[in-house]
Amino acid sequence: MEKQAAIGRQPAIEVEHLQVQFKTESGYVTTVEDVSFSVRAGETLCIVGESGSGKSVTSLAIMGLLDAGGRVSGGQVRILGEDVVRYSRRQWDRVRGKDIAMIFQEPMSALNPAYTIGNQLIEQIVKHRKWPRSRAEQHAVELLAQVGISRPKEILKEYPHQLSGGMRQRVMIAMALSCEPKILIADEPTTALDVTIQAQILSLLKEMQEKYGLAIILITHDMGVVSEMADRVLVMYAGQVVEESDVFTLFEQHRHPYTKGLMECIPHLDLDPSEWLQVIPGTVPSFTDMPEGCRFQSRCPFVRDICRRQDPGLTALDGGHRVRCWMVREPELFRKEGDPT
């Protein structure tokens, strides 16, 4: 099923109207709704949101890694041209770790404490590439060196708990790249790391992207990471995409009130000492209690009647910029308050 994606032209991964549900006592509840995006080789898409936004669930869903009780209830996911939503476990086992790979937030809990680094690296290489152990081991050493680990031969014999957080994350990156996937999903890869190590890891990811022509989906809650890494950005709130654009547009011409709120509540270094952070009041609604209409209504300073009645859907602006907001879809309704931006 090895379909070659023409680099840079056909997207490596395409997601269309993805819907994810979870089982609760009262039946299935939709947690991710109508998520669409595509990423090409060499491109980085950042999915940004807070807890409850559905960003992690989205990433797990496109890898087929949802826990029991979760299911993809709608939409398509095409990895290198193949729709994987209905894949069986066996089919997934041939794709995961090989065409598409994932790295997680907490490298300590993501690595098996009972086996050596070498063991965990080599099993994957042997499985997908079917090389003999010796060749796999050699490759593992090269990989570790590539991700910036000094003394890679010794590290192979060590256990996860003997390494620092930054090194463990490098190991995870090495594992993810060991079979030269076309797509890499990174779920908050630097959140658990120290600031100076974070910078190193992000730099490493960029280097690897160039080297392997990766399509990267980077999930984060940190706007700084977005600013540093993204080509395109998806802002998620309460299970939906509320804004999508290229990174420059997002920072300079965002339109959704939530995006605006996110940007303004970050204490960045240039803030004047007498300024206060603009706070988004309230909290994210729970999935079992989702309001009718726009999901951001309870926290939006610009809310109108129509917001409470109907979901605005995604409105397309220029240059691939899409916003889920009535102010963008029907700006005349908001004229009275002055310029909505």
Place this chain on the structure above:
Amino acid sequence: MRENKERPQDSVEQAPTAVEPVHPLLEVDGVSKHYTLRRNWLGRPEVVLQAVDRVSLKLMQGETLGVIGESGCGKSTLGKMLVRIEEPTAGDIRYQGKSILGLSGQELKRYRSEVQFIFQDPYASLNPRQKVFDILAEPMKVHGLYEGERLNRRVYELLDMVGIPGAYSERYPHEFSGGQRQRIGIARALSLNTKIIVCDEPVSALDVSIQAQILNLLRELQQSLGLSYLFIAHGLGVVKYISRRIAVMYLGKIVEIAGAEELFRQPRHPYTKALIDAHLTVNPRERGRRMLLAGEVPNAINPPRGCRFHPRCPFATDVCREQEPGLEGDGGHRFACHHPLAAAKGASAP
């Protein structure tokens, strides 16, 4: 845009005019915390973890001193020593001029009622079996500050101060979100005659929008109640937002201490600069133009000789490897480095 609030006339805490502005409210003098991990058969220490090593700083009345550093730098341990959750192995800590290390019984209790602690993990720091009302009432009962009807009113007052509806006082912690739990933790810290709050990463576990709410709350409370904070965190933006002065820690030592603005405009220690550079801006047009620090955050066990930062410092020379630099500089801005960065104007390039 909110303006800075005036201190209300009927604030709970009166500005202590008795303390002269020159004297620090809390003074840390050469404090160390060394953990002996292994002794040889004679009982002599063999492996020592120097979590904090000869740290000195001063917290003035009504100000926020930020302490910033990465994991293993000792900032949390320092915070804990200030409330005597940990005891220093050397040095002294003085509150209102008097040492707190020898205190016990009633005096210690009095100290504890005035110097409080806020924890990082809002999910672990509240007793899951206690109702919120009891969580807040307990410290006051223990210190005999209020009782009966006055106690009730005080609890509701506290909840109100932190923005939690009084009706929720009968609920248990698990019924609240992380941000709300942190507010409860803050209310608890305020319940006594609090003058100083040591905040140990109070917002790190929270979502960005909730972080902003809690930071604003802390700032408001400081202004209305005249509190002093020691604010420990690893996020630069957060620390700068709330602190007037900032101390940068590395591997158990303070490497630089200055006013917040000054520190960011003119960092003198290479580590401070690296921290600032590593902190990602929110401007995609300014990508990648920074000084990347090589190497790992090191271990505080048997730290390097000389300047502790020298293994990772791009400017290290022989003297750095041999001799530990002391804190020098004028009173406002001090740093511990043999080759401090030039005090250039608007330095942003290394």
Place this chain on the structure above:
Amino acid sequence: MMRMIGRRLLIAIPVLFGITVLNFALIHMAPGNPVEMYINPSMTQQDIELRKEQLGINDPLPVQYVRWLGQLLKGDLGYSYATYQPVGEMLSGRIGPTLLLMGTALVIAYLFAIPVGIWSARKAYSWFDYSATGFAFLGISIPNFFLGLGAIYIFAIQLKWLPTGGMYTLGKQGDWTDVAMHLILPACVLATGIAGNMVRYVRSSVMDVLGQEYLRTARAKGMSEFIVINKHALKNALIPIITVIGLDIPLLLGGAVITEQIFQWPGMGQLLMQSISSRDYPTLMAINLLAAVTVLAANLVTDIAYRFVDPTMRD
């Protein structure tokens, strides 16, 4: 590692000392004495007193203890008051059958409990899980004597499939099939309690591990579910199980007391019961000492095993 072993061995000495003192005191607190257990009508009071003198049981307790200890340190466990045999010989004759019985019971128990526990965890809250847990509780709760008697009644008396007791049929010494037939019932009865306990531990440990993130990583790498469970999950799940096995090991020697009575199995348990009734102090002391040493050794072996299995404990 060697340091730890050395320290443990050093500590074992005072511990064993304390145990023997306590044991000695407790044994002698039971009313009666060895002589009075063997009175026949023809003995006079004088004979009784003489006998007591001979055995040395009229001396104060501490003196008796020191005497025993002195003999022990010379390698002499003494002579049984009941059979006049050297205690050491008696014990060695009994250890074999007990080890055989308990060893078989443990093997049967673990072979059953570990897979069942794993499956219960994987299919948690399913009917399989509930039945398995239910049976586990039954196994733990039903007393061995009840189960034993019931088993004898059903399988030996009614169905006549298996012998009613003993270790071998008279005259058939050395016939392993015969011993095996005799072994089945008591071993299975013993295994129920052990297995019941183990199922719950395995289930709980595996359930813990199943929630771990590294399994998700393994799946993300494309590893099959078989590998995920049997390689990645299992090793971690087995680590706490080792403690439980370590606690079961001392059973090897002393856990079959009641069952051995029921099935007339000629092991240590039976010997223990007999020695208690006859106030056979030397034998009792020896058995207790052996039990204490076994427990200490089992704990030490468990701790060492931990260091091998759990990499995070290997400094």
